[in-house]
Amino acid sequence: MDGADSASYGDGRDPGLARERTELAWSRSGLSVAVTVAVTLRRLWPLTGDKAVLALILIAVGAAFWVAGMQLGRRRRPANGPAGVAAESTHRLLTVGTLTLAAAAFVVGLFLPA
Amino acid sequence: MDGDRRVLVVSPLVAGPPFAGFGHPEGYLIGASARIRIPSALPGTDDASTNDEEPDVRFTYANERTFLAWNRTALALIATGVAATQLLPEFHVEGGRRILGLPMIALGALVAVTSFRHWRANERAMRRGQPLPPSPMPLVLSIGIGSVAVIAVVLALIGSN
Numbered sequence: 719m720d721g722a723d724s725a726s727y728g729d730g731r732d733p734g735l736a737r738e739r740t741e742l743a744w745s746r747s748g749l750s751v752a753v754t755v756a757v758t759l760r761r762l763w764p765l766t767g768d769k770a771v772l773a774l775i776l777i778a779v780g781a782a783f784w785v786a787g788m789q790l791g792r793r794r795r796p797a798n799g800p801a802g803v804a805a806e807s808t809h810r811l812l813t814v815g816t817l818t819l820a821a822a823a824f825v826v827g828l829f830l831p832a
Numbered sequence: 833m834d835g836d837r838r839v840l841v842v843s844p845l846v847a848g849p850p851f852a853g854f855g856h857p858e859g860y861l862i863g864a865s866a867r868i869r870i871p872s873a874l875p876g877t878d879d880a881s882t883n884d885e886e887p888d889v890r891f892t893y894a895n896e897r898t899f900l901a902w903n904r905t906a907l908a909l910i911a912t913g914v915a916a917t918q919l920l921p922e923f924h925v926e927g928g929r930r931i932l933g934l935p936m937i938a939l940g941a942l943v944a945v946t947s948f949r950h951w952r953a954n955e956r957a958m959r960r961g962q963p964l965p966p967s968p969m970p971l972v973l974s975i976g977i978g979s980v981a982v983i984a985v986v987l988a989l990i991g992s993n
Binding site (some may be wrong): 737746747751806813820824 | 897900915951978
């Protein structure tokens, strides 16, 4: 009955630094989002035409999904110990954010003059 | 037997108010707040039949990192696709940059969706103590990048002499 807890290191030990590596993975992912947003925004100005405005809105929404997802992922983690993993809703939020950025990229690639 | 185990975790007796909002739509729970002792929560159940339990958190973390890594791959494909349509010099083929860049963006979207589905499948398998499902991701990415490479070679060759 107590077997489950011995594997989860409830006392705060984290021998493989799993938690720290996961935090770093989240930071890298945030950087990737920033780069993608920057590349997609690059040729958006001056904002002329509906397509450019649509792309801008999609970029903003996609970035907002990622910010919200990263906040949720972080809030679930206690200050100490390895416990606290992100829920399925958080993963879904991040996936939708990536898809929204892909839609923005598609609008930029298809309609905007190069 | 599998069905019985699942019902135990789905039961609202187990997933009480402390876990509200974090419940899994399919019935199981994720996260430290859900680490509960199912056998003692439902008296009269046989310990041997209730091994649908919270996996070692390190495995959950590894699954999460894998998901994030695939998402970064998706984002890189999207950014590269935009760069291909906007920043490359024009090919001899009309609209060649779009023929190259737009499939990369679509591939990025596909990778993002597949990574989420695979993360969820892994999470379920770990929770039920089953073998991890095979990942479709390497095949998806290999075929996709191979196709984009062929497109790029064809575009570069056409009209180059």
